[in-house]
Amino acid sequence: MPQLLSTDDSDFNTRFADLLTMKREDSVDVDDTVAAIIADVRARGDEALCDLTTRFDRFTLTPDRIEITGPEIDAAARAVPQAERAALELAAQRIRAYHERQMPKDESWTDKSGATLGWRWSPVSAAGLYVPGGLASYPSSLLMNAIPAKVAGVKRLVVTAPTPDDKVNPLVLLAARIAGVDAVYRVGGAQAIAALAYGTETIDPVDKITGPGNAYVAAAKRRVFGRVGIDMIAGPSEILVIADADNDPDWIALDLLSQAEHDESAQAILITTSAKLGQQVARAVEARLQTLARRDIAAASWRDYGAIITVNDLGEAAALADRIAPEHLELCVSEPDPLAANITHAGAIFLGKWTPEAVGDYVGGPNHVLPTARSARFSSGLSVMDFLKRTTMARMTPASLKAIGPAAETLANAESLEAHGLSVRARLDTMN
Amino acid sequence: MPQLLSTDDSDFNTRFADLLTMKREDSVDVDDTVAAIIADVRARGDEALCDLTTRFDRFTLTPDRIEITGPEIDAAARAVPQAERAALELAAQRIRAYHERQMPKDESWTDKSGATLGWRWSPVSAAGLYVPGGLASYPSSLLMNAIPAKVAGVKRLVVTAPTPDDKVNPLVLLAARIAGVDAVYRVGGAQAIAALAYGTETIDPVDKITGPGNAYVAAAKRRVFGRVGIDMIAGPSEILVIADADNDPDWIALDLLSQAEHDESAQAILITTSAKLGQQVARAVEARLQTLARRDIAAASWRDYGAIITVNDLGEAAALADRIAPEHLELCVSEPDPLAANITHAGAIFLGKWTPEAVGDYVGGPNHVLPTARSARFSSGLSVMDFLKRTTMARMTPASLKAIGPAAETLANAESLEAHGLSVRARLDTMN
Numbered sequence: 046m047p048q049l050l051s052t053d054d055s056d057f058n059t060r061f062a063d064l065l066t067m068k069r070e071d072s073v074d075v076d077d078t079v080a081a082i083i084a085d086v087r088a089r090g091d092e093a094l095c096d097l098t099t100r101f102d103r104f105t106l107t108p109d110r111i112e113i114t115g116p117e118i119d120a121a122a123r124a125v126p127q128a129e130r131a132a133l134e135l136a137a138q139r140i141r142a143y144h145e146r147q148m149p150k151d152e153s154w155t156d157k158s159g160a161t162l163g164w165r166w167s168p169v170s171a172a173g174l175y176v177p178g179g180l181a182s183y184p185s186s187l188l189m190n191a192i193p194a195k196v197a198g199v200k201r202l203v204v205t206a207p208t209p210d211d212k213v214n215p216l217v218l219l220a221a222r223i224a225g226v227d228a229v230y231r232v233g234g235a236q237a238i239a240a241l242a243y244g245t246e247t248i249d250p251v252d253k254i255t256g257p258g259n260a261y262v263a264a265a266k267r268r269v270f271g272r273v274g275i276d277m278i279a280g281p282s283e284i285l286v287i288a289d290a291d292n293d294p295d296w297i298a299l300d301l302l303s304q305a306e307h308d309e310s311a312q313a314i315l316i317t318t319s320a321k322l323g324q325q326v327a328r329a330v331e332a333r334l335q336t337l338a339r340r341d342i343a344a345a346s347w348r349d350y351g352a353i354i355t356v357n358d359l360g361e362a363a364a365l366a367d368r369i370a371p372e373h374l375e376l377c378v379s380e381p382d383p384l385a386a387n388i389t390h391a392g393a394i395f396l397g398k399w400t401p402e403a404v405g406d407y408v409g410g411p412n413h414v415l416p417t418a419r420s421a422r423f424s425s426g427l428s429v430m431d432f433l434k435r436t437t438m439a440r441m442t443p444a445s446l447k448a449i450g451p452a453a454e455t456l457a458n459a460e461s462l463e464a465h466g467l468s469v470r471a472r473l474d475t476m477n
Numbered sequence: 478m479p480q481l482l483s484t485d486d487s488d489f490n491t492r493f494a495d496l497l498t499m500k501r502e503d504s505v506d507v508d509d510t511v512a513a514i515i516a517d518v519r520a521r522g523d524e525a526l527c528d529l530t531t532r533f534d535r536f537t538l539t540p541d542r543i544e545i546t547g548p549e550i551d552a553a554a555r556a557v558p559q560a561e562r563a564a565l566e567l568a569a570q571r572i573r574a575y576h577e578r579q580m581p582k583d584e585s586w587t588d589k590s591g592a593t594l595g596w597r598w599s600p601v602s603a604a605g606l607y608v609p610g611g612l613a614s615y616p617s618s619l620l621m622n623a624i625p626a627k628v629a630g631v632k633r634l635v636v637t638a639p640t641p642d643d644k645v646n647p648l649v650l651l652a653a654r655i656a657g658v659d660a661v662y663r664v665g666g667a668q669a670i671a672a673l674a675y676g677t678e679t680i681d682p683v684d685k686i687t688g689p690g691n692a693y694v695a696a697a698k699r700r701v702f703g704r705v706g707i708d709m710i711a712g713p714s715e716i717l718v719i720a721d722a723d724n725d726p727d728w729i730a731l732d733l734l735s736q737a738e739h740d741e742s743a744q745a746i747l748i749t750t751s752a753k754l755g756q757q758v759a760r761a762v763e764a765r766l767q768t769l770a771r772r773d774i775a776a777a778s779w780r781d782y783g784a785i786i787t788v789n790d791l792g793e794a795a796a797l798a799d800r801i802a803p804e805h806l807e808l809c810v811s812e813p814d815p816l817a818a819n820i821t822h823a824g825a826i827f828l829g830k831w832t833p834e835a836v837g838d839y840v841g842g843p844n845h846v847l848p849t850a851r852s853a854r855f856s857s858g859l860s861v862m863d864f865l866k867r868t869t870m871a872r873m874t875p876a877s878l879k880a881i882g883p884a885a886e887t888l889a890n891a892e893s894l895e896a897h898g899l900s901v902r903a904r905l906d907t908m909n
Contacts, residue, residue: 132883132888146584160842162841184888271710296904299903300900302899302900303896338893339894381872392868392869394869395872399873400871403885403898403900404882406889407889408885409871409881410592410871411596415869422601423866425866436825439825439841440813440828440829449571450836450840453564453835453840456568456840459561460617461771462735464731464737464835465835465838
């Protein structure tokens with residue numbers, strides 16, 4: 046059973062605070078192992094990649110097979126059924142259209158002092174995307190990472206993916222082809238992150254690494270951060286559904302389960318103004334759990350981390366939502382817009398009962414890589430901005446330097462940075 | 478003597494590569510100490526802050542004095558000479574005007590499927606700025622961190638600053654007042670970062686921490702990253718000046734020294750098409766080093782990390798600049814715009830000989846918190862974006878769900894995420 050709470054309960058505040066601080070992930074300390082793997086890849090390059098892959102992914106890898114060749118990708122792509130190919134292409138097209146609108150503009154203006162100021166955006170030169178293997182090998186995640194990079198204008202975009210037992214996921218390779226990825230390497234784990242950050246004989250280093258991964262991958266990303274850019278460190282998925290009385294309990298149940306089935310550490314929470322709907326949803330979840338393919342995972346998540354919270358009105362719901370700062374927020378209410386306007390912290394908002402979160406996972410257009418573990422308070426989902434950087438620009442004229450230079454000199458001297466002040470003064474002195 | 482290189486030298490590539498990979502910072506391992514400090518602050522709150530401050534900052538702090546009171550700030554601010562106050566106010570006004578232009582816009586549109594998509598921006602609720610003590614206590618840095626936060630709309634903005642020997646920098650307090658900071662705490666080091674991240678009786682926790690600091694502060698920021706957002710981990714400052722023959726060697730020398738005087742680990746590099754100018758600048762630097770107040774620091778930086786590189790043309794200069802990816806790039810050439818267009822990786826570009834980098838440190842308008850250590854390849858200077866986060870929005874109609882929902886169902890099933898598919902299917906089935 047999930048937790049059942051009501052804002053009218055006398056112990057509500059304590060129990061809600063416990064729900065917020067609940068630890069959902071065992072933090073395994075893999076840092077020493079990861080440090081050794083990174084050192085090995087830096088020292089021995091391809092040879093280390095092959096040895097580590099042979100050890101962890103249970104097949105013998107040789108340097109000439111590190112890169113998955115074009116013909117291999119073509120053959121795998123041809124094996125994908127037409128319906129899946131069409132769905133991937135629709136997803137790619139919609140993700141591309143959404144992310145193209147995110148491209149920021151360069152700006153330049155001249156202010157009244159005569160100084161010309163502005164900034165310009167440029168893409169990182171090379172990006173590496175990590176695609177996990179095994180159960181979590183999702184072609185949709187490849188699109189969500191690769192397409193923003195391509196839209197941003199990244200020149201070289203490569204993918205690393207473990208292929209345990211030497212098996213590749215054809216849908217992932219097709220997604221790589223659709224997204225325009227330049228190379229795919231059959232390497233995973235911390236060794237893949239090390240190769241992307243430092244380079245090997247086969248894999249050139251990149252400037253930015255994105256994509257989800259297990260504890261080893263996450264630890265490796267933290268370690269190489271600074272040498273390269275990384276995206277966020279993603280935690281288990283979460284959904285918060287806010288629903289009024291006028292909802293089909295089965296729809297809400299499935300929306301909750303669509304997060305719960307990801308991972309035993311996932312969290313699904315319903316906040317409702319209708320205690321009756323809350324009860325109906327609880328029963329609908331149990332009914333669906335009888336037959337769901339991933340029922341063991343979903344049942345564990347729902348039992349350990351699920352919650353149904355009854356509130357008196359949507360104002361209460363909004364306040365709780367901001368404290369949860371959910372990755373995904375579904376507003377299954379008759380007037381979702383004013384409710385959304387009342388909530389500040391969420392990674393993505395799905396408005397109205399016709400917008401199941403799963404649409405956003407695949408074909409909505411917005412990115413499905415979103416901030417977890419309450420980090421929507423301060424961070425955003427993946428976007429083209431993650432593959433761009435901004436250079437600020439300034440150009441003074443003699444007149445503008447005369448207007449504002451003396452203030453710079455004053456502050457430099459106040460901060461005891463004499464050369465700073467002199468570099469302005471030397472120029473000002475030629476104007477007298 | 479700095480290194481003297483020419484692209485015509487037979488060993489140029491090796492020496493330039495060595496210059497790029499030169500390690501300028503000793504990485505002191507303070508992680509265990511920092512972990513203990515953070516644990517102490519989490520366990521004992523204000524009491525730990527006071528004990529640690531008494532130990533590290535050499536004065537007895539009691540909980541009632543952790544916050545610097547309004548009257549104290551007022552008194553300190555009144556003590557600042559009028560010229561410095563006016564300079565700070567001009568700086569604040571120009572920084573505000575520049576950063577107001579950075580505010581991104583919310584977007585919303587309806588596509589041909591009938592789906593309404595978009596995103597909206599919102600500020601983090603609370604931000605904490607770290608202002609280092611001692612020599613590096615710069616009021617200009619306070620403005621550069623605080624003003625973007627205020628422009629972004631951060632509701633609660635607090636500053637922590639160590640006050641060794643119980644001495645405060647009046648200019649820093651005045652800058653806090655000008656920038657509209659809500660509270661200033663006389664606490665520094667890892668304990669200040671712990672307090673901002675976890676809160677104590679006196680200091681409420683924040684969502685984002687920015688600002689430079691020593692190795693302890695940097696290690697603490699890395700540790701609390703994830704619980705709160707952090708800005709970049711800044712390294713020693715750098716400048717690259719590209720100059721043609723038509724320059725005053727003394728101006729260039731002062732521009733180089735304005736970085737070198739920051740820190741013995743700072744790096745100043747000149748690339749010039751004129752070997753003669755290179756020699757003149759080397760002599761001008763030596764001359765200025767005779768009298769500069771911070772000559773010991775500047776001379777050490779110039780000797781250990783400085784370089785003058787002679788190139789055959791500005792095309793070579795641009796290619797080298799991209800490999801250096803400097804924090805600050807000055808283009809002292811007759812036509813700076815086409816040269817700037819030819820360079821991709823730089824934190825900030827200063828165009829033309831009338832734009833000394835020091836203007837940008839104080840009153841230019843753009844932020845002076847910029848990516849160091851080649852990270853301009855993948856990251857940007859501080860901006861209003863650091864204090865904002867984006868929530869993506871999506872709203873389907875029954876018709877748009879009918880149009881794109883089946884593709885989501887297909888992909889969900891291909892990824893073996895049955896509940897994802899069912900959450901779409903349950904809705905589609907009601908439409909038949």
